[in-house]
Amino acid sequence: xxxxxxxxxxxxxSAYDWAQECSPVNAFRKLRDSQxxxxxxxxxxxxxxxxxWPGIVVPESQGGLEFGHRSLGLVLEALARTLTASxxxxxxxxxxxIVLGDNQSMSxxxxxxxxxxxxxxALACDETAxxxxxxxxxxxxxxxxxxxxxxxxxxxxxxxxxxxxxxxGNIELFAIPTTTKGIKRTPLDMSDSRDTAHIExxxxxxxxxxxxxxxxxxxxxxxxxxxxxxxxxxxxxxxxAFETTVEYLKVRSQYGQLxxxxxxxxxxxxxxxxxxxxxQSCVDAALDAIDEGDENISEMASVAQMxxxxxxxxxxxEMIQMxxxxxxxxxxxxxxxxKRARVLEAWLGNAAFHRxxxxxxxxx
Amino acid sequence: xxxxSSRTEQAPVAEDLRLAIREWLSExxxxxxxxxxxxxxxxxxxxxxxxxxxxKGWCMPTWPKQYGGGGFSKEEVRILNQELERIGAYNPVGxxxxxxxxxxxxxxxxxxxxxxxxKMVRGEFSWCQGFSEPxxxxxxxxxxxxxxxxxxGYLLNGQKIWTSGATESNWCFCLVRxxxxxxxxxxxxxxVDMNTPGFEVRPIRLIDGSSPFCELFLTDVLVPxxxxxxxxxxxxxxxxxxxxxxxxTVATSxxxxxxxxxxxxxxxxxxxxxxxxxxxxxxxxxxxRIASHLVKEKAFNLTFKRAAAGPAVASVLKNAGxxxxxxRAELSIEVLGHQGLGWSGDAFTEDELAINKSFLFGxxxxxxxxxxxxxxxxxxxxxxxxxxxxxxx
Numbered sequence: 001x002x003x004x005x006x007x008x009x010x011x012x013x014s015a016y017d018w019a020q021e022c023s024p025v026n027a028f029r030k031l032r033d034s035q036x037x038x039x040x041x042x043x044x045x046x047x048x049x050x051x052x053w054p055g056i057v058v059p060e061s062q063g064g065l066e067f068g069h070r071s072l073g074l075v076l077e078a079l080a081r082t083l084t085a086s087x088x089x090x091x092x093x094x095x096x097x098i099v100l101g102d103n104q105s106m107s108x109x110x111x112x113x114x115x116x117x118x119x120x121x122a123l124a125c126d127e128t129a130x131x132x133x134x135x136x137x138x139x140x141x142x143x144x145x146x147x148x149x150x151x152x153x154x155x156x157x158x159x160x161x162x163x164x165x166x167x168x169g170n171i172e173l174f175a176i177p178t179t180t181k182g183i184k185r186t187p188l189d190m191s192d193s194r195d196t197a198h199i200e201x202x203x204x205x206x207x208x209x210x211x212x213x214x215x216x217x218x219x220x221x222x223x224x225x226x227x228x229x230x231x232x233x234x235x236x237x238x239x240x241a242f243e244t245t246v247e248y249l250k251v252r253s254q255y256g257q258l259x260x261x262x263x264x265x266x267x268x269x270x271x272x273x274x275x276x277x278x279x280q281s282c283v284d285a286a287l288d289a290i291d292e293g294d295e296n297i298s299e300m301a302s303v304a305q306m307x308x309x310x311x312x313x314x315x316x317x318e319m320i321q322m323x324x325x326x327x328x329x330x331x332x333x334x335x336x337x338x339k340r341a342r343v344l345e346a347w348l349g350n351a352a353f354h355r356x357x358x359x360x361x362x363x364x
Numbered sequence: 365x366x367x368x369s370s371r372t373e374q375a376p377v378a379e380d381l382r383l384a385i386r387e388w389l390s391e392x393x394x395x396x397x398x399x400x401x402x403x404x405x406x407x408x409x410x411x412x413x414x415x416x417x418x419x420k421g422w423c424m425p426t427w428p429k430q431y432g433g434g435g436f437s438k439e440e441v442r443i444l445n446q447e448l449e450r451i452g453a454y455n456p457v458g459x460x461x462x463x464x465x466x467x468x469x470x471x472x473x474x475x476x477x478x479x480x481x482x483k484m485v486r487g488e489f490s491w492c493q494g495f496s497e498p499x500x501x502x503x504x505x506x507x508x509x510x511x512x513x514x515x516x517g518y519l520l521n522g523q524k525i526w527t528s529g530a531t532e533s534n535w536c537f538c539l540v541r542x543x544x545x546x547x548x549x550x551x552x553x554x555x556v557d558m559n560t561p562g563f564e565v566r567p568i569r570l571i572d573g574s575s576p577f578c579e580l581f582l583t584d585v586l587v588p589x590x591x592x593x594x595x596x597x598x599x600x601x602x603x604x605x606x607x608x609x610x611x612x613t614v615a616t617s618x619x620x621x622x623x624x625x626x627x628x629x630x631x632x633x634x635x636x637x638x639x640x641x642x643x644x645x646x647x648x649x650x651x652x653r654i655a656s657h658l659v660k661e662k663a664f665n666l667t668f669k670r671a672a673a674g675p676a677v678a679s680v681l682k683n684a685g686x687x688x689x690x691x692r693a694e695l696s697i698e699v700l701g702h703q704g705l706g707w708s709g710d711a712f713t714e715d716e717l718a719i720n721k722s723f724l725f726g727x728x729x730x731x732x733x734x735x736x737x738x739x740x741x742x743x744x745x746x747x748x749x750x751x752x753x754x755x756x757x
Contacts, residue, residue, distance in 0.1 A: 246748050261753040266744035270679075273743055277680045281666035306659050355655040362658070364630045364645050 002288050008071050015053070015078035022047060023084040025333045031085055032193040039187075039195025040157055041085045048079075048086055049117025057092050059099060062111035069225065069290040073232035073283065080236030083336055085194055087120045087154040089233060093226035094121025097162045098175055100221055101212025106175045110160055122158035123226060124149035124199055125219065131349045133223060134216075138165040138201060145174075145182075145204040153347060155197030156187050162212075163201070164219060173212040173219060180204055192336075192343040224301040227348045228286040231301075231308035234344050235276075235283045238308070238315040241337040242272050245319045265322060272315050279307040299361050302354040309351040316341040381440060385447045392416045398452030406532075411487070414456035418486030423457040424465060431469070432482035457487065460529060463613050464491050464537060467606040471553070471594040480535075480555070494524035494538035494556070494580055495603065501526075502738050504539070505548045505600060509582065511540035518542075518554065518592075520562075520585040526732070530565045530578035534558050537606075543597050553599035555591040562586075572724035573707075610733060611678040629654055629692055633699045650699070657691050664688055676747045679739040686729035686736060693723035 004012070023044045031041050048054065056072040058064020072092055079086060095114045098106050113119035125133045127150055138147025145165055152161070161176045178185070182204035188196045212218060246269055249260030259265055286304035289297050316338040320327040327334040349357065394409045396402055403410055417423050418432065425441045427433020436444065448454060461484050468480055483489040500507040509522030520540060530536070536556045543550030556563070562585040567575040594602040633654055638646050645651035664684045671677040696719045697704035704719055706712035730736040744750045 246750070249750060257754055258751045260750040263741075266748075266750050267737065267740040269748055269750060270740035270743035273676075273748060274680050274683055277671075277676075278660070278663040278667050278684060281670045282663050284670065285666045303659050303662050306656070307663055352652070355652050355659070358659055359644070359651055359655040362630060362655075363643055364634055364639070364651065364654070 002070070002291075004070075004074075007067075008074060011067070011071055012074040012078060014051075015075040016081070018047070018051070019079050019082045019084055023079070023082050025082050025336060028083045028085050028193075028336065029333075037187060038157075039085065039193065040087050040154065044084055045086050045117060048088060052115075053088060054091050054095075054117040055115030057099075058095050058111050058115040062099075062107060062115060064095075064111065064115040069228070070284070070287040073229065073287040076229055076232045077236030077239070077283075080233040081240035083237070083333075083340055087122070087157055087195070089226070089229045090123060090154040090158070091117070091119075091121045092229060093123050093222060094160060094162050094175075096225050097123075097173060097212060097218065097222045101173060101175070101214055101218055103175070103209070103212050105209050106212065110175060113159075119159040120154060120157045121160045121162065122152050122154040123222070124152045124155065124161045124163045125223065126150055126152075131347065131353055133164065133219060134171075136164050136166055136171050138163065140165050140167045140172075140206055143206055143208075145176075145201045145206050147201055149199045149201075151188070151347075152197050152199050154195045155199055156185055156195050161199065162222070167211075171216045171219060173214070173222070174206060174210045175212060176204070176206070176210055190343055191339040194340070194343065196343075220298065223348060224297050225290055227301045227305045227354075228283070228290060230344055230348050231279075231283050231286065231304040234308040234312040234341065235279055237337060237341060237344070238279070238312040239276060241312075241315045241319045241334075241341075242269075242276060244333070245269070245272075245315075245322050248323055259322075268318060268322075272311075272318060275307075275311045275314060279304075279311040282307045299358065302349075302358045302361065305349055306351050306354040306358065309345045309354070312341045313345060313351070378439065378443060382443050382447065385444055386450075388420070389447055389451060389453060392420075393451060393453045395451075397454070400454075403454065403456075410456070414487040417456050421485065423455055423485050423487075424462070424481075427465070427469070427481065427485070431477055432485035457485065458490075458529075459613060460491055460493070463610050464493070464606065466609045467537075467602060468593065470605060471602050473590075475590070476555075476593065489535045490529070490533045492527050492530045492533035492536050492558075492578075493606075494527055494536045496526045497523060498525055502735055504603070505551065507539055507541060507551065509538065509540045510544075511542050511552060511554065511587075513542070513589075514586075517586050517588045520554075520556065520582045520587060522582055524580040524582070525568070525577070527565075527578045527580055528576055530558075530580060531567065536563075536580065537593065539599055539603055542599075546597075548600045549597055551599040551603070552596050553593040553602040554587055555593055556582075556585065556587050560585050560587065570725065571727070572721040574721070574725065607734070608678075611682065629695050629699070630658065632696060636699050636701070636703075650695075654695060657688070657695060660684070660691075661688050676743065679734075679742045679747075682734065683730070683736055683739045686726075689726050689729050693719070693726045697723050 023041070027041060027044065031038065052065050053075050055064035056067045056075065057069060058066065060066045076089060079088065091114055095111060098110055110119060114121055127135055127137060127148065129150060138145060138149065147165065149163065158178050161178060163174050163176050164171055165174060182202045184200040184202065186198045188198060190196045249265055249269065250258060252259045282304045286300040289300045294300065319334045319337055323332065323334050326332050394413055396409060397413055421429055421432055421434035422444060424432065425434035425436040425444055429435040465481065465484055469477060472480070480489065484491065495504060497507050497509060509520060509524065511518040511520050524538065534557070536558050538554050538556055539551055540554050541550055542552040562583040564581040566579045566581065568577045568579055569575050570577070633645055633650060637650060640646055667684065668681060671681070700716060700719065703712065703716055706717055706720060708717065
């Protein structure tokens with residue numbers, strides 16, 4: 001466990017302050033109600049880009065800040081507290097794929113734009129409703145890609161997609177511009193009101209320079225990092241859901257008592273606090289593990305995701321339950337946290353997926 | 365990081381100290397005691413080592429020299445510990461004394477400190493705790509042991525329970541009732557010589573067959589007035605201090621968190637339940653529960669590393685630790701089936717018997733040193749700031 005340095009503390013605090021002041025939950029509510037069909041907040045994204053956060057994991061040589069994964073995690077946690085609708089996580093995941101994919105022309109093409117927030121990236125790695133990245137039926141034959149990717153987060157806004165496809169029987173990764181002919185995107189109206197798309201590839205001509213090096217191993221590394229980022233996002237979301245709920249317990253009265261005085265609720269709050277602290281340790285350690293090049297990164301990613309999924313699930317359920325009827329209303333924010341939590345849980349492997357993966361990694 | 369920087373700029377003074385410690389240890393530490401098992405019984409060798417360390421002041425290295433301590437700085441303690449570890453030596457004074465010593469230092473009068481602390485350091489007086497009573501467990505302040513003021517001193521009558529180490533101790537610090545009209549404000553903290561007439565110790569047999577705790581029966585035990593620690597009727601404050609030190613020490617010493625005998629639960633399950641061709645445990649439900657348990661254990665260990673000491677961390681670690689320990693024990697006996705439920709005899713291996721006994725004794729993990737529910741009370745009230753119940757009129 002590495003202590004944060006001064007710059008990281010400043011980054012964390014400024015991300016927190018910015019989210020609270022400039023991107024409160026109400027901004028997300030406006031976005032949802034706007035009927036524009038946009039699954040992210042362009043104004044917020046513009047600010048985020050100005051602050052350089054999309055470049056945190058991009059190398060300096062490509063115009064990024066090269067400030068480390070723990071630092072990115074701090075920002076993701078802070079922004080998730082207010083459900084800031086931004087493609088920051090997906091963009092960072094795509095930047096990782098391109099950096100690690102050891103491809104000079106793709107790096108030059110995309111990394112500077114990703115670093116400045118001028119291009120949006122999305123991971124297109126699932127072909128089923130449940131996360132299963134090893135199942136790949138998208139295939140490239142004679143230079144043409146055909147197949148379909150499902151539930152691509154930020155898929156509608158994306159300028160570049162990281163797509164898994166079979167080439168000569170092996171899983172390979174490609175950085176494909178969404179302007180390419182033959183790509184059809186279908187927006188999905190998900191309960192979290194964020195950007196999700198099905199993406200169909202109908203004989204899309206693939207430029208060989210789009211191929212990233214590393215195949216399945218690269219896919220695992222890219223997903224591990226994205227999962228750890230997602231765990232950080234869930235942790236921020238859960239932390240805020242918890243704090244909002246505890247504040248409510250201190251103001252709501254029934255039977256002449258503040259309901260927070262009831263031990264039945266106090267102990268459930270204490271349990272949530274305990275789970276949040278345990279999860280925080282896993283998220284921090286997993287982010288550090290990326291920065292340190294830890295060999296056990298697959299296990300750390302699954303540990304962080306399992307804990308984050310379970311804790312987020314618990315806390316968002318309790319948020320609704322402890323708010324009672326008001327928590328069921330659309331007017332209250334509790335539903336937003338619950339809905340976003342479930343989408344995040346489903347995205348890169350839920351708790352059961354990562355329990356299974358942890359067992360396989362530990363040979364039992 | 366801190367360690368790295370201090371290592372590169374080792375002051376010559378520190379090096380001199382290191383050499384002095386090393387020389388003294390080579391002359392005074394009995395090498396036979398480098399094997400932990402050799403320390404378990406109170407042999408002459410164990411006594412000799414304790415006396416030597418005690419006279420040196422190194423049992424309580426940070427304490428002032430006048431109280432029998434070493435007067436060491438944190439850095440000097442680090443050097444001492446490194447040198448002890450280097451040769452397999454150990455600090456002969458136990459946690460009970462370390463914890464109570466802090467309380468005595470904080471609340472004792474000058475006379476109490478200069479009388480008791482050096483004797484504690486040298487192992488002359490070993491201490492046990494008389495807090496809980498049959499009618500006062502989680503609600504400790506409901507304690508009833510009477511301390512009646514007489515011209516000769518306080519006359520103690522009543523019973524204490526769950527005292528660990530009472531059979532090896534000669535002094536006991538007790539919470540007693542000096543005022544029956546008030547609850548918290550009628551409690552005093554008093555130091556009792558266990559050799560005083562009327563002081564009886566009886567071991568309690570537990571569900572696992574062991575007897576680590578005793579009951580104390582006090583009948584007209586006369587204690588001098590100057591043995592009150594802190595002020596009369598202000599003993600609750602002293603007790604809270606003592607409990608806080610204890611919780612933090614237990615939580616940060618990692619002792620008592622999740623150590624279970626035998627091989628890891630994963631290997632135990634693979635061996636006894638069996639695996640398929642892919643090496644997976646054949647019982648998918650058990651496999652999932654073991655995975656979940658091991659992830660939580662990792663989370664606990666990472667939290668242990670991350671956390672700075674404090675009341676929130678102590679309660680989080682206490683509950684997470686007892687939960688993990690108990691889950692592991694339940695999984696272990698489940699995996700072993702009947703073979704994990706033996707009490708004694710050749711039909712069972714030593715590990716199997718130990719696992720069962722550990723399962724049984726492990727039930728105490730969520731009861732002792734502030735029950736699971738008490739830790740949740742602490743978290744919800746002190747950390748989350750949730751309100752108290754208003755009494756109904």
